[in-house]
Amino acid sequence: xxxxxxxxxxxxxxxxxxxxxxxxxxxxxxxxxxxxxxxxxxxxxxxxxxxxxxxxxxxxxxxxxxxxxxxxxxxxxxxxxxxxxxxxxxxxxxxxxxxxxxxxxxxxxxxxxxxxxxxxxxxxxxxxxxxxxxxxxxxxxxxxxxxxxxxxxxxxxxxxxxxxxxxxxxxxxxxxxxxxxxxxxxxxxxxxxxxxxxxxxxxxxxxxxxxxxxxxxxxxxxxxxxxxxxxxxxxxxxxxxxxxxxxxxxxxxxxxxxxxxxxxxxxxxxxxxxxxxxxxxxxxxxxxxxxxxxxxxxxxxxxxxxxxxxxxxxxxxxxxxxxxxxxxxxxxxxxxxxxxxxxxxxxxxxxxxxxxxxxxxxxxxxxxxxxxxxxxxxxxxxxxxxxxxxxxxxxxxxxxxxxxxxxxxxxxxxxxxxxxxxxxxxxxxxxxxxxxxxxxxxxxxxxxxxxxxxxxxxxxxxxxxxxxxxxxxxxxxxxxxxxxxxxxxxxxxxx
Numbered sequence: 001x002x003x004x005x006x007x008x009x010x011x012x013x014x015x016x017x018x019x020x021x022x023x024x025x026x027x028x029x030x031x032x033x034x035x036x037x038x039x040x041x042x043x044x045x046x047x048x049x050x051x052x053x054x055x056x057x058x059x060x061x062x063x064x065x066x067x068x069x070x071x072x073x074x075x076x077x078x079x080x081x082x083x084x085x086x087x088x089x090x091x092x093x094x095x096x097x098x099x100x101x102x103x104x105x106x107x108x109x110x111x112x113x114x115x116x117x118x119x120x121x122x123x124x125x126x127x128x129x130x131x132x133x134x135x136x137x138x139x140x141x142x143x144x145x146x147x148x149x150x151x152x153x154x155x156x157x158x159x160x161x162x163x164x165x166x167x168x169x170x171x172x173x174x175x176x177x178x179x180x181x182x183x184x185x186x187x188x189x190x191x192x193x194x195x196x197x198x199x200x201x202x203x204x205x206x207x208x209x210x211x212x213x214x215x216x217x218x219x220x221x222x223x224x225x226x227x228x229x230x231x232x233x234x235x236x237x238x239x240x241x242x243x244x245x246x247x248x249x250x251x252x253x254x255x256x257x258x259x260x261x262x263x264x265x266x267x268x269x270x271x272x273x274x275x276x277x278x279x280x281x282x283x284x285x286x287x288x289x290x291x292x293x294x295x296x297x298x299x300x301x302x303x304x305x306x307x308x309x310x311x312x313x314x315x316x317x318x319x320x321x322x323x324x325x326x327x328x329x330x331x332x333x334x335x336x337x338x339x340x341x342x343x344x345x346x347x348x349x350x351x352x353x354x355x356x357x358x359x360x361x362x363x364x365x366x367x368x369x370x371x372x373x374x375x376x377x378x379x380x381x382x383x384x385x386x387x388x389x390x391x392x393x394x395x396x397x398x399x400x401x402x403x404x405x406x407x408x409x410x411x412x413x414x415x416x417x418x419x420x421x422x423x424x425x426x427x428x429x430x431x432x433x434x435x436x437x438x439x440x441x442x443x444x445x446x447x448x449x450x451x452x453x454x455x456x457x458x459x460x461x462x463x464x465x466x467x468x469x470x471x472x473x474x475x476x477x478x479x480x481x482x483x484x485x486x487x488x489x490x491x492x493x494x495x
Contacts, residue, residue, distance in 0.1 A: 004174045006032045006142075007347050009161055011149040012182035014041065015124055015329055016315030018131035020180055020336035025138050026060050027344030032174060033135070034163050036148035040128035043292050044209050044243045044255040047123040048076075048102065048223075048326030050438040052474070054117035056337045063117060065130055070122035071247035073111075076223035077104010079432050081425070083229045083404070085217035085240075087282030091230060091404050093217075096389070097425045101432035102223060111435065114465055115477050119438075121223060123243045123255075124329060149187055152179060154309040178310050178343060178356075182336070185303075185317040192308045196320070198301035198371065202378075206295050208256040208273050209243070212288035217281075220248035224432075227280055228385060230400040237385065238280045253291075256280065268293050298322045300375040302367050306360035312339055319367040322378035325431045327370045330438070335363050342447070355447060362446035369441065373462065377431040388424035430461045437462040443472040 008024060010017045013035025021033050049057075049070065057063040081096035103111035103119045111118055136143050144163070150171070152161035161174040181188030185196060218225070227238040238258050242251030256277055268276060273293050278286050303318035315332030339359050345351040386392035390403045407417050436459045448471040456466035456473075467476035 002172050004032060004172055005176075006030055006174060007177045008032075008180060008343060009149075009159070009174055009176040009178070010034070010180045010182055011188050012180075012184065012315075012317075013037070013132070013143065013145060014182065014184065014315070015046070015128055015131070016317075016332040016336055017180070017182035018128055018135060019333045020182060020314070020340060021135040021139070021143065022062060022131055023060055023337060023340035024344070025135060027340060027348075029340075029344050029347055031139075031142060032176070033143045034147040034149055035143075035145045036166060038146040038166075040132055041125045043125060043294050044207065044241075044253070045124040046323065046326070046329035047121050047241065047243070048330070049120045049122060049127075050326065050330045051103070051111065051115045051117055051119055051435075052439045053330045053333050054120055055115060055439075056333060058117055062131070062134065065134065066122060066127065067120060069126055069130065069245065070120040071223075071242075071244065072120065073103050073108060073118040074221060075247040076102050076119070076121045076221075077108070078219070078222045079224045079226070079428070080219070080222055081226045081228060084227060084280070084282030085214065085225075089231060091401065091408070092282045094404075094408060096228065096407070097422065098222075099425065099428065099432070103435075104221065107433060107435075113479070114435070114439065114467065121247070126244060149183070152188075152191070152311075154311065156309075159310050177347065178312065180336070180339065181311060181313040181317050182315050182332075183317060184315070185313075185320075188311060189303065189313050189317050192305075192311060194308065194313060194318075195304045196301040196318075197304055198299065200297065200299040200301060202298040202300065202322070202375075204260045204295065204297055206258045206260065206268060206293060208258070208268070208277055208293050209253065209291045210256070210274075210277060210288045211253045211291070212277075212286055214251070214254065214281075215249040217283070218242075218249040218251075220250075222248075226381075228389070228391075229280075229282075230391070230404045237381070240281070267295075298378065300371050302364070302371050306364050306367075307357065312356070312359060314339060318364070319371050321371040321374040324374045324377035324381070325370075325434050325437060327374055327434075327437065331367065331370050334366075338363055358446035362443040365444065366441050370437075373430075373434075373437055377434075380427065380430070384424055384428065388421035427461070429463045434462040436465040439474055440465045441474075442470070446472070448472045 007029055008031035010020050010033040013033055017033055024031050057066050078098055079101045080098040083094045084092045086093050100106050146166050147163050148166055150162040150164050152159055159176050159179050163174055164171045225240040238256055241255045243253040243255050244251055246252055270290055274290050278284050300321050306313055306318055314335040342355050346353055451471055453470050456468040
């Protein structure tokens with residue numbers, strides 16, 4: 001059994017752990033990352049990269065690598081509600097509503113004024129290999145996939161951990177100063193008694209990952225299509241999202257998310273999954289290749305602690321919430337961005353261990369806010385369905401189709417119904433135009449010295465960002481204009 005001495009041990013090689021590895025490398029902090037799986041994510045999970053995350057990638061020299069594969073903002077700047085993509089029934093292939101989103105369209109000028117980076121879109125299954133290759137290139141032998149953390153002990157002045165090669169069974173002892181638990185809460189947090197507090201089992205989701213040519217029925221500028229069709233007895237709501245590698249309507253791969261009740265026994269085999277995709281999209285003859293069907297539950301939980309002794313938890317190990325607003329992966333990356341520079345300052349002798357306490361005092365309140373915001377945004381989709389379209393559990397099934405006919409009717413009353421609905425759809429800006437949520441968050445206490453100034457105004461809908469230099473806030477971006485004056489010549493005669 002060999003012994004490895006390393007300043008930092010990272011348990012977990014998903015987006016959070018790989019981001020931590022890349023950040024620590026920039027601070028010249030040696031570390032070891034272990035991941036029980038032999039590869040990075042192979043299913044489409046989180047995908048939206050907000051402005052703050054892109055700024056962090058820019059700071060660490062990762063932005064060009066990411067934007068080289070990610071969707072540019074002009075390919076993700078709208079969201080749409082539709083009945084289906086196609087179909088022969090009178091209510092099929094109807095656009096219910098659309099709006100600008102995620103820094104696209106009419107939002108672009110405002111987003112671009114506040115940051116050198118615009119939002120982007122790159123699925124976790126494509127982002128993680130980039131982060132992995134970049135880290136492996138710089139830290140040979142320090143990323144060990146197919147290895148897992150078996151046990152660990154905090155001995156006060158160091159942590160002693162045992163890791164195992166899952167293929168050979170070979171075990172190694174690791175002595176480390178600090179441990180980062182980026183394992184999704186599977187091992188490290190439970191071993192320490194850390195509790196994830198909040199509701200679980202809010203809803204079930206089936207994600208169907210497939211490839212198909214949908215270019216004839218989709219738009220080039222849309223990130224999310226919400227599909228609501230009155231002809232389904234269960235009033236099925238589905239979400240269709242392009243997954244690249246080409247973006248816009250030419251995306252080769254797609255993810256279709258289907259919601260179901262937590263106690264619903266729905267499960268798809270390959271045949272029924274393919275049939276369901278065709279049914280929901282309204283394309284009964286669609287040629288497609290199904291890659292994977294995954295099931296997951298919506299929850300809204302937050303860890304009671306982010307630090308226990310020499311152990312720090314980040315990402316899904318401390319916060320899990322619905323995907324609405326797309327802040328899950330972003331929050332994870334921003335967690336380890338906050339932690340990495342503090343670990344570096346302590347390990348390089350520039351700060352005392354007390355600096356590391358500010359990781360929890362700064363990041364946990366942000367975790368709380370983001371869990372609550374994403375949960376509220378997710379639940380609001382039911383409000384939109386009921387209030388904007390007049391659909392809900394109170395409405396008899398036989399009235400659903402007439403309600404949609406009334407919505408699309410070309411009469412004066414139909415125009416009024418659509419105008420009223422547009423007011424309600426507009427409230428979705430709290431999810432899809434959450435500019436302040438993405439870059440306007442602030443630390444109230446931590447590694448900062450308050451200056452006594454008042455906080456900026458708060459945007460109740462999270463869509464208006466107010467720049468401020470108040471301590472604890474992100475330093476505002478500023479564009480500088482260089483003016484070269486040529487109205488005076490300088491002459492040098494060589495003396």
